[in-house]
Amino acid sequence: MKHHLISAADLTRDDAVMVLDTAQELARLADRPIKKLPTLRGRTVVNLFFEDSTRTRISFEAAAKRLSADVINFSAKGSSVSKGESLKDTALTLEAMGADAVVIRHHDSGAPHRLATSGWIGGSVVNAGDGTHEHPTQALLDAFTLRHRLAGSGDGVGRDLTGRHITIVGDILHSRVARSNVLLLTTLGAEVTVVAPPTLIPIGSEGWPCSVSYDLDAVLPKTDAVMMLRVQRERMTAAYFPTEREYARRYGLNGERMATMPEHAVVLHPGPMNRGMEITAEVADSPRCTAVEQVTNGVSVRMAVLYLLLGGAPAGPAPSAAPATATAPTATAPTATAPGAAGEAEENQ
């Protein structure tokens, strides 16, 4: 894997499967009374959030803490050149504090890329959602959930999503979740269709590795999984669609529509849900909906990402602040089984 995770395009098929397999291994930890591994002890992970997102932040925080990393939460909402400290000065500050990884959420597309390529910091950069660009760990947790649910027999380890039909419905134009998922799910062999009113399909997306449809009902019967994106009500005021009710009628998932899907098909939602808008309560609360499971999987997947980016020897040009002894020898073995072994050691202490 690369030194940073900025885009789902950074991941090869093998990288992605490795993340999912590692996450699967780490997920077992959740069943234990002490949910902690010493793997990243002495390493510092900064959650740098320029945009409110309690869900994503606490998911990354839980992931880092379960790997024993020191976690610093840096909320810099509203920070920009015009109002307060610049991204550059924030980055230099974090570098001076010895951040080994910076998990960044930013309202501007490209801010994580800028952080990773500007030379301001030496640590790994993990994109936790940038503007309307990408949200790669969300795509990874969606893929993890899909693999688990659609794997059939066994736990899916080592496998991808070859041949699966995944449909992503909603505000594709403004969705970083959609962009990352189109890239990642196709990398994993799935056939992706995006469905939205034409106003919410980006101009210039013709070359994306997916099909585009304006007709949800036509797509659902051939779908193994449908991902319902949150549609912000304010889009209506910009005339992307006429009314909430019309949107729900044409593109919302209700029980009737869900029934047209194959029996094994599942419903994903990245949350937070707009019940009554893109998804009805009946669907949201049905056993086919994986929204809650996705949250659980999010922690495992983010643990896997942090583990794979930081788990080895101190990565990148930045001098690690961690004393040599704090980097447990087990942390240098990047195999999927290593965390389990390390977990035993931690629990016995």
Place this chain on the structure above:
Amino acid sequence: MTEAKTLIRGARVLGGEERDVLVENGVIAAVGTALDAGDARVVEAAGQILLPGLVDLHTHLREPGREDSETVLTGTRAAAAGGFTAVHAMANTFPVADTAGVVEQVWRLGRESGYCDVQPVGAVTVGLEGTKLAELGAMHDSAAGVRVFSDDGKCVDDAVIMRRALEYVKAFDGVIAQHAQEPRLTEGAQMNEGTVSAELGLTGWPAVAEESIIARDVLLAAHVGSRIHICHLSTAGSVEIVRWAKAKGWDVTAEVTPHHLLLTDELVRSYDPVYKVNPPLRTEEDVLALRQALADGTIDCVATDHAPHPQEDKDCEWGAAAMGMVGLETALSVVQHTMVDTGLLDWAGVADRMSHRPAAIGRLEGHGRPLEVGEPANLTLVDPAHRQPVDPAGFASRSRNTPYRGRELPGRVTHTFLRGRATLVDGELA
């Protein structure tokens, strides 16, 4: 400033035959072969191209108000270094150049600088707000003698205001230079709308937002019998509209920036704000159409849209960055690279597109003249064989926001003469 009598020896005049050109008392005193230098300072110019001093219709000098990014002095030094002898200073200063007082201030600062003539552009509307006509007549009647009016940076989007402005300036042979950008279609726009914006998740600036305004405005100009100039035309579709309007015989002129002749939106993949500019970098197809249009005269001239910004306004995330690029010191090199070295334009063509035509559009006296005896000695000497990577550290401009850092470009302006006085000697400001 170096004094009066100079013999430029063996320069290829407009890229043609080698000639000696004697400059005396601010005018071209003689053109010939084996001219006697006498007591004149001799500039050995073998292999170099002699052009009329370049004229820029579109320069942001930032003074008054943003002297941290550029001043009239530093901007005109940059202009001289780039081979320019006259620049049109855009009106979006602080305060806006929408009164006789401000345009006269800029005009006076230009005269004091001495590096190149500064012709202020007046705002079309008060405060560039698009709602109330500025005192266009007062600006024209002032010492600055304004003929070109523009709300550049903003579009005069109200059709009635635009119509009135086009009509009103007919009284003194003025021209409205329109920044064509339909505001509603470009709210929050960050880059060209297309394949790259879809992938990068940056809000698109669609070509139609430029083209629809140009289409409306050429129709308006035709209707009221006025002339109109289109600023920084950037799309293949805009070229088609201007071509159509010219074929109708309407008095429409257009400019293209050097960066739109060379760079495409693929560069935005770096998210490096040095590529953030308005109008945005477009596609390869647009770039090729713009070059063709400049070659065939559909686009009349090259204008730099030199837009200096301090480092902190570019050393940040894309969305927070300012739009614009400096261009005075690299313009001729980019034009050589994209137009001359590709065979689309010869040096006489460069003289036409970078000096004669812009001077004619601005009704600028003493610039863009033929290189003949008796004409003002506004001259630029360029060594076309020279190649070097662009090093912004060497810029005369106060700002460094060039998209060409490290890129090897051909051609080097060695000398610039403003009415016979050397403002640039061997690549060094005089």
